[in-house]
Amino acid sequence: MPDDRSNETRPSPDALLDRAEREARGRLRIFLGAAPGVGKTYEMLMSGRARLADGVDVVIGVVETHGRKETQVLVDGYEVIPRRRVDYKGRMLEEMDLDAILARRPALVLVDELAHTNAPGSRHPKRYLDVQEILTHGIDVYTTLNIQHVESLNDVVAQITRVRVRETVPDSIIDQADDIEIIDLTPDDLIKRLEEGKVYIPSTARRAIENYFSPGNLTALRELALRRTAQRVDEQLLIHMQAHAIPGPWAAGERVLVCVDARPGGAARVRYARRLADRLRAPWTALHVDTPRSAGMSEEDKDRLATLLRLAEQLGAEVTTIPGQNVAQDIVRHATANNFTHIVIGRPTRSRWRELIEGSLTYDLIRNAGDISVHVISGNERNAEATSRTVKAADEQWQFEIWPYLKATAYVVGSLAFALLLHQFLDVRNLAIIFLIGVLTSAVTGGLWPALYACLISAIAFNYFFLEPRYTLTIQDPESIVALAVFLVVAVIASNLTVRVQRQAVAARARARATEDIYLFSKKLAGAGTLDDVLWATAF
Structure with a gap:
């Protein structure tokens, strides 16, 4: 039997495959904040300027300044990809020009507001899908996101703030991020920014402080952002350990x-x-x-x-x-x-x-x-x-399930009768193989304990009827003692393996039935066109 510990020293194939796929894609960095106004766009633009200073080809795909002067100052000096204009019901909407970015093919593109919903008629309904396409072309992306837009936290955020956010991003996008930079600001500092008019106009800011931006809400949202970031860091640590075959656990985070x-x-x-x-x-x-x-x-x-x-x-x-x-x-x-x-x-x-x-x-x-x-x-x-x-x-x-033991006794008696018939034609040691037939049959029909019982009475019968002196339980020849011991060992091992294989076969059939049921159910769901069809597939 191979040593299972050898597998622990080998890199995980899934982790290596994930690593290879990431190397073929662009890198994604998410600037994550607890709420609007913490400075995500500002930090993204500052990080982009640092990359520009290093000689990296950086462009702006889309940045929303929201009229903030300090943000607009940072935009100056960047190459900005002109936005695409979309006519929607007589209104001209501006959206990020995905085709222009792919044609320009920069090394890094800055994309603000990852959870944004694109105008009808766009190639993708959501901006995060635009970002995914950019990444598949090997272009790095910096983007911003508020914790309220994470799909798995939507209900939690609604419970905290009493506001249901409609624009969400699936958690798989965060799981694909190579880096998550948490933009942390204390509730008091954020409220101060609101009061100074750096986030919303004064009249809107007052209503925001009284409702969504209350200190309690901001504290809870801040904790959500920190915990979600810590979860992603923990996942990255696990991927690193698996890709490099590092034995765990590393107590960098509790699990x-x-x-x-x-x-x-x-x-x-x-x-x-x-x-x-x-x-x-x-x-x-x-x-x-x-x-x-x-x-x-x-x-x-x-x-x-x-x-x-x-x-x-x-x-x-x-x-x-x-x-x-x-x-x-x-x-x-x-x-x-x-x-x-x-x-x-x-x-x-x-x-x-x-x-x-x-x-x-x-x-x-x-x-x-x-x-x-x-x-x-x-x-x-x-x-x-x-x-x-x-x-x-x-x-x-x-203790009291006697029937398997009675059957095991019958199998051994049958093996004994067959061995007595062949005793004149075969060597004594070869007769032991006949008794193994009874032991294996007991293992298949009765399980491990009846098989072990069959081993014991087979050894006694083999000794009593065939080993000298016959018709006694005494053994004179040392070689016969060795032969009897070998028979017992082989019988025990063979019965154990037989029972194990039988259990594996039963388990394999059960898994096959479960897989077939899941396949048939998914096939029904795939063909369901209405809610009634889904309910019918679920019920039957």
């Missing part, structure tokens, strides 16, 4: 990973992870490892798992499901590769003797987590009681 499975008490873990992420001001992810055993879950367990994943998503987590074999190793590998600094898991619910036999996920995680902090959480009393009942029922089912 929380909560492990979700079908055991009762998972809701407490999810809520704890949310509280931990809030305290740390960190992003968090809910992770489920889909093992071959998952295919054998009961409907109740499947419903419980789906409910937990929905709860995590509702609380703001990114939900991730990965295939795996060894749950502890897969969790640690995922946490390390994605720079998580905290793992939240549940307290062990198995009995001590089952942990000794099957191992403990909790202890394996703690032992292998390295520099990652592991939080072991127990559910509330109600969940703990439910967990106790579930584990007890599982133990009872595991």
